[in-house]
Amino acid sequence: MPHPYQDHYFFKAKKDGFLARAVYKLEEIQKKYRLLRPGFRVLDLGAAPGSWLQLIQKAIGPKGLAVAVDVKPIDHRFSRNVITFQRDIFDSGFVEELTSQYAPFDAVLSDMAPSTTGIRSADSARSALLFERALDVALRSLKPQGHFLAKLFQGSESAALIAALKRHFARVKVVKPDASRKDSREIYILAMGYGKTH
Ligand SMILES: C[S@@+](CC[C@H](N)C(=O)[O-])C[C@H]1O[C@@H](n2cnc3c(N)ncnc32)[C@H](O)[C@@H]1O
Numbered sequence: 001m002p003h004p005y006q007d008h009y010f011f012k013a014k015k016d017g018f019l020a021r022a023v024y025k026l027e028e029i030q031k032k033y034r035l036l037r038p039g040f041r042v043l044d045l046g047a048a049p050g051s052w053l054q055l056i057q058k059a060i061g062p063k064g065l066a067v068a069v070d071v072k073p074i075d076h077r078f079s080r081n082v083i084t085f086q087r088d089i090f091d092s093g094f095v096e097e098l099t100s101q102y103a104p105f106d107a108v109l110s111d112m113a114p115s116t117t118g119i120r121s122a123d124s125a126r127s128a129l130l131f132e133r134a135l136d137v138a139l140r141s142l143k144p145q146g147h148f149l150a151k152l153f154q155g156s157e158s159a160a161l162i163a164a165l166k167r168h169f170a171r172v173k174v175v176k177p178d179a180s181r182k183d184s185r186e187i188y189i190l191a192m193g194y195g196k197t198h
Pocket residue numbers: 019020022023045046047048049050051052053069070071072087088089090111112113114130
């Protein structure tokens with residue numbers, strides 16, 4: 001009997017040479033919204049093991065730059081225009097270090113997820129903290145018209161976070177990709193066109 005997580009996308013990822021099934025969530029969003037383009041500078045938060053990074057590397061091509069961060073190691077060998085950091089996004093001074101060296105970015109992506117407790121409200125609160133941190137990084141480092149995509153576990157904080165995004169971006173969408181498990185409360189918020197003027 002396969003494990004419940006070993007679904008169609010799990011086996012497809014193995015067959016296609018991707019490091020995780022998570023890649024198909026970004027692939028679906030990329031196909032529909034084309035948020036990554038050749039030559040883009042992209043920040044990928046919560047990037048381990050690196051399946052989004054595999055897709056990003058392909059989409060941005062040799063002239064782009066990808067900077068990836070995770071508390072866990074990213075062991076896969078990427079091309080030279082992919083820079084990886086094993087760091088916690090809350091480490092003091094780290095975001096300043098990152099942005100001073102590599103910003104501005106065309107896109108800031110976050111697939112960061114907390115370790116879950118099974119208690120819905122606790123998990124959504126932790127996810128909201130990661131989302132807010134990713135948004136803070138995006139607001140400090142995006143180019144005008146840049147894009148932000150981040151995972152969020154739906155909870156009481158979601159509506160306020162989406163409202164905050166609408167103040168800064170021209171278009172904001174809630175996306176539930178097909179590869180996102182139906183029983184999971186995870187959604188992705190896609191915000192395009194940074195620097196909306198009122
Ligand atoms: C769902 S996984 C990301 C999968 C990845 N997008 C891929 O395609 O391979 C979520 C990641 O968020 C990372 N994460 C959680 N909290 C973090 C933090 N405070 N700083 C950096 N990374 C964090 C976890 O270590 C974990 O690897």
